[in-house]
Amino acid sequence: MTIEQDIKNAVEVMRRGGVILYPTDTVWGIGCDATNAEAVARVYQIKQRDDSKALICLVDSDARLQRYIRNVPEVAWQLLDCVDRPTTVILEGAVNLAPNLIAADGSIGLRITTEPFSHELCYRFQKAIVSTSANISGEPAAQNYRDIAPEIVDAVDYVCWSRRQEHKPHRPSAIIRIGHGGEVKIIRQ
Numbered sequence: 283m284t285i286e287q288d289i290k291n292a293v294e295v296m297r298r299g300g301v302i303l304y305p306t307d308t309v310w311g312i313g314c315d316a317t318n319a320e321a322v323a324r325v326y327q328i329k330q331r332d333d334s335k336a337l338i339c340l341v342d343s344d345a346r347l348q349r350y351i352r353n354v355p356e357v358a359w360q361l362l363d364c365v366d367r368p369t370t371v372i373l374e375g376a377v378n379l380a381p382n383l384i385a386a387d388g389s390i391g392l393r394i395t396t397e398p399f400s401h402e403l404c405y406r407f408q409k410a411i412v413s414t415s416a417n418i419s420g421e422p423a424a425q426n427y428r429d430i431a432p433e434i435v436d437a438v439d440y441v442c443w444s445r446r447q448e449h450k451p452h453r454p455s456a457i458i459r460i461g462h463g464g465e466v467k468i469i470r471q
Contacts, residue, residue: 286397289403289406292304295440296407299315299318302439303416303435304442305432306395306397307340307368307395310330310415311412311413311415312325312412313340315360315407316339316380317377317378322412322414326369326413328435329414329419331414333382334386337381337413337461338388338393338412338455338457339393340392340412340413341395342394342404350410351377351392352376353372353375353462356464359449361466367456368456369458370457371457371460375462379410388416392410393413398412400442426448454470456471
């Protein structure tokens with residue numbers, strides 16, 4: 283299967299409200315349309331995760347990130363310009379996303395991906411994609427496809443073919459929270 287066909291299949295599944303397993307710029311992720319509350323609820327169910335714990339979303343560009351945050355603080359852009367590894371920013375004022383994806387305080391974690399597969403997937407989908415590690419909540423993140431538990435693989439609607447053979451270390455993104463006033467708090471390095 284070509285990468286183009288793999289991406290096309292994943293996009294079609296998400297447009298129908300389905301859930302996918304896919305390689306990201308960090309670890310393997312469980313994903314869905316970040317604007318579809320039913321799909322988001324399925325992701326929480328698959329992960330066996332309390333829905334009070336927010337999920338991260340991937341986007342393909344600065345412009346797409348701005349579609350989901352009322353006012354992006356200037357310090358967020360400065361930070362994203364200088365980071366040298368995948369970094370998720372938690373920002374306040376989330377809009378245009380499934381309500382069950384947004385934290386109680388109105389914040390959301392977003393990451394702009396530049397890794398070729400996940401970037402193209404986000405670009406073709408034209409919306410934010412949920413990106414939570416492909417594991418049962420509390421278990422180690424799946425660095426490679428072979429690390430994903432069978433019950434996760436069986437629970438999703440589509441499993442991407444791209445990068446399944448990869449066997450190398452990956453680590454989750456850094457997570458930095460940025461307040462309206464520009465205060466910066468490192469959540470995970």
